[in-house]
Amino acid sequence: MTTPRVMPALANEAWEQLLAAYGTLMRLYAAEDRWDEVSMREYDVLYTLSKCPAPVRLSELNRHVLLSQPALSRLVDRLAERGLVDRCTDPADGRGVRLSLTAAGRAVQQRAGRGHARTVARAMTAGLNHDELGQLAALCRKLAAAHDKDLT
Amino acid sequence: MTTPRVMPALANEAWEQLLAAYGTLMRLYAAEDRWDEVSMREYDVLYTLSKCPAPVRLSELNRHVLLSQPALSRLVDRLAERGLVDRCTDPADGRGVRLSLTAAGRAVQQRAGRGHARTVARAMTAGLNHDELGQLAALCRKLAAAHDKDLT
DNA sequence: TGAGGATAGATGCAAACGCATATATAACTA
DNA sequence: TAGTTATATATGCGTTTGCATCTATCCTCA
Numbered sequence: 425m426t427t428p429r430v431m432p433a434l435a436n437e438a439w440e441q442l443l444a445a446y447g448t449l450m451r452l453y454a455a456e457d458r459w460d461e462v463s464m465r466e467y468d469v470l471y472t473l474s475k476c477p478a479p480v481r482l483s484e485l486n487r488h489v490l491l492s493q494p495a496l497s498r499l500v501d502r503l504a505e506r507g508l509v510d511r512c513t514d515p516a517d518g519r520g521v522r523l524s525l526t527a528a529g530r531a532v533q534q535r536a537g538r539g540h541a542r543t544v545a546r547a548m549t550a551g552l553n554h555d556e557l558g559q560l561a562a563l564c565r566k567l568a569a570a571h572d573k574d575l576t
Numbered sequence: 577m578t579t580p581r582v583m584p585a586l587a588n589e590a591w592e593q594l595l596a597a598y599g600t601l602m603r604l605y606a607a608e609d610r611w612d613e614v615s616m617r618e619y620d621v622l623y624t625l626s627k628c629p630a631p632v633r634l635s636e637l638n639r640h641v642l643l644s645q646p647a648l649s650r651l652v653d654r655l656a657e658r659g660l661v662d663r664c665t666d667p668a669d670g671r672g673v674r675l676s677l678t679a680a681g682r683a684v685q686q687r688a689g690r691g692h693a694r695t696v697a698r699a700m701t702a703g704l705n706h707d708e709l710g711q712l713a714a715l716c717r718k719l720a721a722a723h724d725k726d727l728t
Numbered sequence: 729t730g731a732g733g734a735t736a737g738a739t740g741c742a743a744a745c746g747c748a749t750a751t752a753t754a755a756c757t758a
Numbered sequence: 759t760a761g762t763t764a765t766a767t768a769t770g771c772g773t774t775t776g777c778a779t780c781t782a783t784c785c786t787c788a
Contacts (some may be wrong), residue, residue, distance in 0.1 A: 431709070435700035436693055439601070441716035446598045447642045448720040449591070465774095482737065490599045492776050497737060499774085510666040519736040519783045541588055548587035549720030556715055557583070557590040563704060563712045564593035568600040570703030617744095634767065644746050649767060651744085671753045671766040 452547055458539050461532055464490070466503060467540070470525065470533040473509065479522035481514070508532055594716075604699055610691050611685055614660075617643070617691070621675065622653060622685040623662065631674035633666070660684055 454464060462470060472488045473480065486496050500523060503509040508529035514520040525533065548557060606616060611659030614622060624640045625632065638648050652675060655661040668674040675684065700709060 427585065431701060432693070432697040433695040434709045434713070435704075438713040438716070439696045441713045441720070442594070442598065442601075444640075445716040445720040446594065447640075448723050449594075450642060452723055452726065463642070477584070483735090488596075488599075490602060492778080493618055493737075494739080495775050496727060497739090499740090501622065502774095514736095517736080517784070521737070522584075541584070541590070544591045545584040545587040547582055547723065548591055551719040552590070554583055554586065556588045556718070559711060560715045560719070561586070561590040561593045563708055563715070564590070564597040564605055567700070567703040567712070568593070568597040570601050571604055571699065635765090645766090646747080646768075649769090653768090654744095666766095669754070669766080673767070692756050 446474070446482055449544075449547055453540070453543060455538070456543055458543075462508075462536055465489075467533070468500065468538050469496075469499060469503065470508065470529055471537060473523060473525045474530060474533045474537075476524070479510075479524040481510075481520050482523060483520075485523060580660055601696075601699055605692070605695060608692070608695055610688060610695075617641075618651065618655060619685070619688050621648075621655065622681055623689060625661065625675060625677045626682060626685045626689075628676070631662075631676040632666075633672050634675060635672075637675060655681070 459467070468489055472485060476563065482497060483493070485500075486493055489496055489551075491499065500509055500511060504511045507526055508522050509522050510526050514522050526539065552560060599642045611619070620641055621637065624637060634649060634652065638645055639651075639681070641648055643651065652661055652663060659678055662676050662678050662681075663673050666674045704712060
């Protein structure tokens with residue numbers, strides 16, 4: 425009753441713009457000359473791990489990385505083989521693994537991260553001012569929060 | 577001078593939240609039981625074509641679909657083989673192709689689109705109200721617009 | 729305690745991807 | 759207008775992805 429009929433269209437428009445912004449920025453980042461050591465997806469994993477104070481489960485990592493479980497499992501495989509990620513069986517649960525960055529992995533993450541963060545900052549501030557960035561962050565956070573409980 | 581030192585961090589935070597929101601919603605959409613006829617990526621192409629009044633070039637389509645040019649070329653291939661997309665050589669430029677939906681393609685797009693649009697609307701309105709949706713759309717539009725000229 | 733079911737992650741396999749490059753046509757230039 | 763360069767799309771190939779399924783471990787409850 426309090427929901428005007430026009431909302432669905434607006435909602436779809438908002439999603440479409442979000443998608444467009446995502447696409448535009450991803451292309452921009454992909455075009456950077458920085459992904460020779462680690463691909464953008466690998467960086468995503470290293471970055472996520474870098475923010476975890478303690479070793480993480482694959483399934484937990486998978487909540488933050490948009491990949492299927494098998495794909496992530498193998499991606500971590502490759503990173504482990506390259507010595508960037510440490511993967512050991514969880515002593516408390518023999519089924520699970522505990523993932524963490526190695527020193528080399530942290531170094532690679534930071535090396536790529538510094539430059540990338542600058543690019544991101546430049547890209548975001550090119551279109552939005554301080555207040556707008558805050559609003560965008562808040563809106564996206566709220567949007568995601570409304571669904572974090574939904575999926576497993 | 578007018579840019580406070582704190583902005584880079586805010587800018588990166590905004591990007592991270594945008595990314596998180598994108599991921600959360602994509603997972604939600606992927607979990608829908610609707611992608612048996614066309615995959616989400618195929619739908620993206622059909623949807624984009626459905627919004628074009630006239631036949632489109634592959635390169636133009638590629639501006640809206642986040643795929644490499646060869647990947648899109650082959651995706652369109654598959655859609656054409658399935659009779660959903662019409663691909664003909666551009667009479668005005670023998671190198672290029674003109675892409676458009678077939679009647680069947682339009683039907684499939686609409687069939688999938690109706691339900692998907694409802695899901696999107698539900699997902700977006702679950703977290704944000706009318707005003708917030710408008711703000712989000714505007715911010716994303718502005719953000720993307722700041723870069724549309726950048727890349728070819 | 730031990731059988732049945734649930735959960736975490738790994739693996740087989742076909743499909744799809746990106747990179748490099750080939751092909752075909754157009755556009756420019758001398 | 760012939761030769762050169764640029765543009766639009768296609769193709770070869772090795773890598774990565776997702777789906778289905780497997781294995782190993784854990785949990786529950788009779």
